[in-house]
Amino acid sequence: MSDKTRIRRVPERAVSERGTIDAILDEGLVCHAAYVTQDRPVVIPTLYVRDGDRVLIHGSNTMGLARAVRAGSPLSVAVTHMDGIVVARSAFNSSANYRSVVIHGHGRILDKGEKATAFDLIVEKLIPGRLADLRPSTASEISQTSIIELMLDEVSAKVRSGGPEDEPEDLDEEVWAGVVPMKTVVGEPIPDPDLRPGIPVPDYLRPYRR
Amino acid sequence: MSDKTRIRRVPERAVSERGTIDAILDEGLVCHAAYVTQDRPVVIPTLYVRDGDRVLIHGSNTMGLARAVRAGSPLSVAVTHMDGIVVARSAFNSSANYRSVVIHGHGRILDKGEKATAFDLIVEKLIPGRLADLRPSTASEISQTSIIELMLDEVSAKVRSGGPEDEPEDLDEEVWAGVVPMKTVVGEPIPDPDLRPGIPVPDYLRPYRR
Numbered sequence: 181m182s183d184k185t186r187i188r189r190v191p192e193r194a195v196s197e198r199g200t201i202d203a204i205l206d207e208g209l210v211c212h213a214a215y216v217t218q219d220r221p222v223v224i225p226t227l228y229v230r231d232g233d234r235v236l237i238h239g240s241n242t243m244g245l246a247r248a249v250r251a252g253s254p255l256s257v258a259v260t261h262m263d264g265i266v267v268a269r270s271a272f273n274s275s276a277n278y279r280s281v282v283i284h285g286h287g288r289i290l291d292k293g294e295k296a297t298a299f300d301l302i303v304e305k306l307i308p309g310r311l312a313d314l315r316p317s318t319a320s321e322i323s324q325t326s327i328i329e330l331m332l333d334e335v336s337a338k339v340r341s342g343g344p345e346d347e348p349e350d351l352d353e354e355v356w357a358g359v360v361p362m363k364t365v366v367g368e369p370i371p372d373p374d375l376r377p378g379i380p381v382p383d384y385l386r387p388y389r390r
Numbered sequence: 391m392s393d394k395t396r397i398r399r400v401p402e403r404a405v406s407e408r409g410t411i412d413a414i415l416d417e418g419l420v421c422h423a424a425y426v427t428q429d430r431p432v433v434i435p436t437l438y439v440r441d442g443d444r445v446l447i448h449g450s451n452t453m454g455l456a457r458a459v460r461a462g463s464p465l466s467v468a469v470t471h472m473d474g475i476v477v478a479r480s481a482f483n484s485s486a487n488y489r490s491v492v493i494h495g496h497g498r499i500l501d502k503g504e505k506a507t508a509f510d511l512i513v514e515k516l517i518p519g520r521l522a523d524l525r526p527s528t529a530s531e532i533s534q535t536s537i538i539e540l541m542l543d544e545v546s547a548k549v550r551s552g553g554p555e556d557e558p559e560d561l562d563e564e565v566w567a568g569v570v571p572m573k574t575v576v577g578e579p580i581p582d583p584d585l586r587p588g589i590p591v592p593d594y595l596r597p598y599r600r
Binding site for chain 1: 419420422423424425426429430431432433434435437463464465466467468470472475477479480481482484486488490492494509510513516517520521523524525527528531534535553554556560561562563564565566567568569570571572573574575576577578579580581582583584585586589590591592595
């Protein structure tokens with residue numbers, strides 16, 4: 181991951197186009213959210229969903245995050261996908277293919293009236309199609325959840341793709357070069373031991389079945 | 391990802407044991423490093439390696455990170471692995487299985503004499519076995535790289551594993567429940583278009599061949 185600009189190729193680039201940004205955000209499940217408390221940064225992983233021009237960040241394991249937002253801390257939130265290992269002809273040009281988005285801004289804690297819908301969006305992002313099968317969340321459950329809204333006002337992406345960008349003089353090196361692609365895959369659903377007999381894996385989990 | 395403590399099961403837990411922490415760090419390639427500049431947090435993805443009691447963080451695309459460390463900003467660095475989607479019987483208990491480590495502290499910019507070795511460690515982490523095939527890095531390449539050392543003094547892990555932890559009254563819901571496992575896989579190496587004929591994929595990339 182380097183930001184050197186090359187004459188030969190420029191495989192890493194900054195992207196401000198919303199279509200690309202939205203696609204990167206929509207592909208991810210986990211973001212890394214950073215806030216400041218007592219002049220120190222804290223970064224934590226948590227679940228999120230993009231909803232139009234905002235992201236909704238799940239805050240229940242991250243009371244520190246919600247507290248910091250309430251105290252006025254700005255946020256920095258990153259979503260990153262690793263797409264491959266760039267096997268270059270030098271250590272210096274060895275790199276990774278990736279897509280990442282970083283959002284900056286002040287979050288807003290959703291109020292009681294907004295939270296139920298936002299929480300549903302997060303669950304539906306995690307398991308598309310799931311909500312229709314579930315009982316509604318209770319008021320107590322909603323109250324135990326905190327959700328932070330962050331607008332996509334100050335947002336940018338970085339993308340590196342393609343093969344190694346070697347120095348011209350390294351092209352004669354007697355060494356293999358290329359890319360090892362990486363991706364995240366899902367396996368066969370594993371039933372809960374307490375699952376009542378006769379309940380099949382639902383259709384909306386079928387994309388996950390190989 | 392919730393930190394509720396349950397009577398029935400406690401699938402999410404904080405871990406301070408170094409063996410677990412080291413294993414999580416050693417499995418990852420990308421960390422999310424957060425720093426503070428002008429009272430604002432900034433989080434960025436970058437490559438790293440654990441080396442004993444420290445992590446070495448690659449800083450070349452992240453001049454802001456190196457600058458912030460030089461200016462005295464503390465750091466917060468997270469490494470997260472998503473292991474699965476927890477398909478619970480309620481939206482509230484829907485969750486993710488994951489392992490994450492967060493490190494806090496003040497980084498140190500490695501000096502010229504230390505950088506070459508540290509840089510090699512990062513490359514060898516990215517592509518184990520690779521260094522033996524590569525020419526040594528030049529002084530100019532080393533000088534263009536910045537590497538930040540962060541000691542594992544203030545470090546902790548969180549791990550969530552296992553099935554859904556549903557409310558007892560939800561176990562009668564007529565709905566599938568369980569876990570959809572996730573993992574990162576690597577594909578078949580893709581040769582660089584400029585690769586000279588007759589150079590085979592090296593042995594150390596063989597684990598990546600299915």
